[in-house]
Amino acid sequence: MSSGQETISIETREVTKTYGKRAAVDQVTLQVKKGEFVSLLGPSGCGKTTLLRMLGGLEQPDQGTIMLGGRDVTGIPAYGRNSNMIFQQLALFPHMDVFNNIAYGLKVKKLPKVDIQRQVGEMLDLVQLGDYGRRAVSELSGGQAQRVAIARALINRPEVLLLDEPLSALDMQLRLDMQRELKRIQREFGGTFIFVTHDQSEAMNMSDRIGVMRAGKLLQYATPDEIYERPADSFVAKFIGDTNIFETEVLGHDVNGIRVECFGKPLLVKVSDGNAVPKAGARHSLSIRNEYIRLGEDATHCLNKLDGHVIEAVYGGANIRYSVQIAEGFLVQASVLHQRGASRYSPGEPIQIGFDPEDALLLSEPIDDRVQGARI
Numbered sequence: 329m330s331s332g333q334e335t336i337s338i339e340t341r342e343v344t345k346t347y348g349k350r351a352a353v354d355q356v357t358l359q360v361k362k363g364e365f366v367s368l369l370g371p372s373g374c375g376k377t378t379l380l381r382m383l384g385g386l387e388q389p390d391q392g393t394i395m396l397g398g399r400d401v402t403g404i405p406a407y408g409r410n411s412n413m414i415f416q417q418l419a420l421f422p423h424m425d426v427f428n429n430i431a432y433g434l435k436v437k438k439l440p441k442v443d444i445q446r447q448v449g450e451m452l453d454l455v456q457l458g459d460y461g462r463r464a465v466s467e468l469s470g471g472q473a474q475r476v477a478i479a480r481a482l483i484n485r486p487e488v489l490l491l492d493e494p495l496s497a498l499d500m501q502l503r504l505d506m507q508r509e510l511k512r513i514q515r516e517f518g519g520t521f522i523f524v525t526h527d528q529s530e531a532m533n534m535s536d537r538i539g540v541m542r543a544g545k546l547l548q549y550a551t552p553d554e555i556y557e558r559p560a561d562s563f564v565a566k567f568i569g570d571t572n573i574f575e576t577e578v579l580g581h582d583v584n585g586i587r588v589e590c591f592g593k594p595l596l597v598k599v600s601d602g603n604a605v606p607k608a609g610a611r612h613s614l615s616i617r618n619e620y621i622r623l624g625e626d627a628t629h630c631l632n633k634l635d636g637h638v639i640e641a642v643y644g645g646a647n648i649r650y651s652v653q654i655a656e657g658f659l660v661q662a663s664v665l666h667q668r669g670a671s672r673y674s675p676g677e678p679i680q681i682g683f684d685p686e687d688a689l690l691l692s693e694p695i696d697d698r699v700q701g702a703r704i
């Protein structure tokens with residue numbers, strides 16, 4: 329028997345859901361451990377909500393299996409599952425006060441009054457609304473209403489809490505506050521949360537693991553670090569963080585890295601740890617994160633160096649974002665930490681850019697693009 333941390337809370341095995349001819353979710357297999365905070369991330373229409381709704385029993389898969397708390401729940405509707413869901417529209421009961429909204433699930437179960445009092449009290453404390461029990465729902469702020477919805481969803485201690493973009497209607501500051509708050513609640517409650525978002529920074533801020541989806545497929549399921557540093561393909565690299573993607577042809581490899589040709593120039597790059605070294609002649613995308621591009625004096629120490637000139641410099645507070653056109657005609661984006669006294673470059677200025685092999689990652693094209701022959 330594995331330890332408590334390793335227990336699987338919810339799992340899908342090759343789950344597929346098709347609407348018409350199109351698979352909204354296409355053979356998705358994933359395991360969420362007990363106590364994990366997992367985000368499903370991807371562009372609009374990639375199948376995040378459909379997958380979440382299948383986890384919650386609001387939709388049923390055409391193929392595949394869903395296991396919840398070690399039990400096969402495929403085909404069992406939402407009311408027969410020990411999971412709960414929160415949507416963007418919180419749907420609090422407007423005619424009930426905060427206490428009764430939260431107590432609802434326990435009243436349905438016909439728990440004794442004294443137990444309801446105690447458990448709702450604990451939930452109010454968990455969401456830091458201890459004094460708000462008798463408040464009308466109409467008198468709550470957006471953030472307070474969110475907390476009530478979370479307390480109401482957790483009161484029956486579901487195996488899994490499923491959250492469908494619950495923060496997307498909030499303004500930016502409140503959204504950031506609620507991200508922290510939701511993480512705190514999840515940690516203190518010790519539950520398994522699965523959170524749908526199309527906002528990559530939200531997923532990065534909150535998650536133990538992220539599932540990146542595209543066109544119904546789960547492209548990568550890994551920790552935020554792994555997804556950022558070792559993206560599965562060029563779609564994931566572009567979707568998470570800012571990166572430069574170039575087409576390359578592999579020439580060979582030596583002790584310093586893999587030799588490729590990129591915009592007519594030889595460069596030294598690398599592949600993700602554990603990936604096979606590609607054969608000479610293979611074509612791959614090259615991803616270089618904007619912050620790994622060195623400029624000016626910093627570039628002179630790099631193994632790969634290119635000459636160009638500054639097209640644009642955008643001041644962004646902590647960073648300055650430069651667009652540099654290299655001599656071969658390509659645009660390179662660089663993000664440089666803004667330090668007082670450090671050199672600044674102006675549009676039109678000649679500049680050298682540089683990067684080291686360990687910061688330049690050879691990646692596969694996403695499957696869909698290979699099929700269609702398109703490039704990102």
Ligand SMILES: Nc1ncnc2c1ncn2[C@@H]1O[C@H](COP(=O)(O)OP(=O)(O)OP(=O)(O)O)[C@@H](O)[C@H]1O
Pocket residue numbers: 347352370371372373374375376377378379526
């Ligand atoms: N009930 C339905 N009937 C037909 N097609 C549907 C239905 N629900 C979803 N789809 C389609 O399935 C695909 C995936 O939709 P889904 O809502 O899961 O995506 P999503 O990633 O959650 O998108 P968004 O971020 O915009 O909510 C889309 O092409 C959508 O049009």
